[in-house]
Structures are given as structure tokens and as C-alpha cells.
Amino acid sequence: xxxxxDPTDERVPIARTVSPRPPEIAGTLALLDISKPRGNVLLDxxxxxxxxxxxxxxxxxxxxxxxxxxxxxALRQEIRESNxxxxxxxxx
Numbered sequence: 001x002x003x004x005x006d007p008t009d010e011r012v013p014i015a016r017t018v019s020p021r022p023p024e025i026a027g028t029l030a031l032l033d034i035s036k037p038r039g040n041v042l043l044d045x046x047x048x049x050x051x052x053x054x055x056x057x058x059x060x061x062x063x064x065x066x067x068x069x070x071x072x073x074a075l076r077q078e079i080r081e082s083n084x085x086x087x088x089x090x091x092x
Contacts, residue, residue, distance in 0.1 A: 026056050027084035032071070033063040039089040046087065 031047060033039045040063075047059050062079055064071045071079075079086060 025054055028058045028060060028082060030079045030083035030086040031059060031061050032079065032086060032088045034067045034088060034090060035064050036067045036090055043089045
């Protein structure tokens with residue numbers, strides 16, 4: 001069984017399930033920087049590691065205008081339409 005750690009404040013926890021995982025990672029991957037300090041540093045290093053280990057994966061980089069608000073609808077739509085996977089980076 002997989003445990004999902006959710007840092008949000010939920011007075012009544014929400015039951016969650018893990019999405020089915022593909023047998024291999026191929027296609028396009030979005031790296032989303034939420035614009036917190038040093039998030040780009042994490043994503044830069046992650047992008048380097050992905051290029052070494054998964055050369056068939058194309059990486060697209062995105063940034064939210066601010067970490068204080070959800071990503072704009074247009075940005076979410078672009079990420080959804082142009083990518084197969086998403087990694088979102090937090091940092092401080």
C-alpha cells in the first residue's frame with residue numbers, strides 16, 4: 001500500500017488514491033516552478049538528472065506568476081494540452 005502525504009490542513013482527511021503509473025516514462029514532462037525562492041534551483045537540477053536518465057523525455061518549463069495564488073487557467077490549460085506528466089516544485 002502507498003501512503004500519500006498531503007501537507008494541506010484538512011480537518012477531515014480526504015481519501016485519496018494513487019493514479020495508475022505507466023510502465024515507462026516517455027513523452028513530454030512539464031516542470032512547474034510555483035515562483036517560491038530557489039524552486040528554480042531544484043528544477044534546474046532535476047532537469048539535468050532527467051536528461052541523463054530519461055533522454056527520451058522532452059522537458060517543458062513553466063512558472064506561475066506568483067506562489068500566493070493558483071496558476072492561471074490559461075497556464076493550467078497549456079500544461080495539460082502540451083504535456084504527459086507534471087512535476088511541481090516548491091522551495092524556500
